[in-house]
Amino acid sequence: MRIVLDTNIFISAFFWGGNPRKILTRIIDGNDTLFVCGEILQEVFSVMSRPKFGVNSHQVVRFIDSIEEIASRVVISGTIRGVCRDSDDDKILECAVVGNVDFIISGDNDLLSLREFQKIPIITASEYINKFGKY
Numbered sequence: 001m002r003i004v005l006d007t008n009i010f011i012s013a014f015f016w017g018g019n020p021r022k023i024l025t026r027i028i029d030g031n032d033t034l035f036v037c038g039e040i041l042q043e044v045f046s047v048m049s050r051p052k053f054g055v056n057s058h059q060v061v062r063f064i065d066s067i068e069e070i071a072s073r074v075v076i077s078g079t080i081r082g083v084c085r086d087s088d089d090d091k092i093l094e095c096a097v098v099g100n101v102d103f104i105i106s107g108d109n110d111l112l113s114l115r116e117f118q119k120i121p122i123i124t125a126s127e128y129i130n131k132f133g134k135y
Helices: 007-015 018-028 038-048 057-072 087-098 125-132
Strands: 001-004 033-039 071-076 103-105 120-123
Touching: 001 018, 001 087, 001 125, 007 038, 007 057, 018 057, 018 125, 033 038, 033 057, 033 087, 038 057, 038 087, 057 071, 071 087, 087 103, 103 125, 120 125
Parallel strands: 001 033, 001 103, 033 071, 103 120
Antiparallel strands: none
């Protein structure tokens, strides 16, 4: 499957594992193709760098580098605006459209409440793993 992961999925995979980490494992194993854009990577960097997480910048950079190694990068132009209740999430939608993905995976209710965008389903990590299996 071709997928886009919301920032919260990356954060959950890094800190807590569970289904978000299973999704990253599926990507590493070649079962899924991950699409990212610079704006998503910047947000992951910004969130992981928050003092509450206690992660040093070297660890954050290594994680971002590892994402870039397993992902296909697309360029977005910011043309999708005002779709999501939280305008910061519009980049996720645009990345999905540009990458022509099959699923957007998120734990964010602002995205999940849409249920789909331009015929791209928006589902949780749990739903994705339940549907496509652990590996």
